[in-house]
Amino acid sequence: MDEEDEKAGRKVECPVLALWGEKGALGKLWDVLKVWRQYARAPVQGRALDSGHYLAEEQPEEVLQELLRFFAN
Secondary structure, eight states, X not given: OHHHHHHHTOOBOSXXXXXXXXXXXXXXXXXXXXXXXXXXXSOEEEEEESSSSOHHHHOHHHHHHHHHHHHHO
């Protein structure tokens, strides 16, 4: 489906909040914000949190604060 969307020029149209765990592999393998910006027309923001893969379980308050800040805008 991703390939079909790319060929058709479809991109995410709403603002994107990308969060990932600093101790996980995601941020080590990719520039997360750069990747998401390739798939979105709308603004992309985010950051690594001090956690592994399971953000909401490992850093629930930090995730909550990021979500509240994102949706307040």
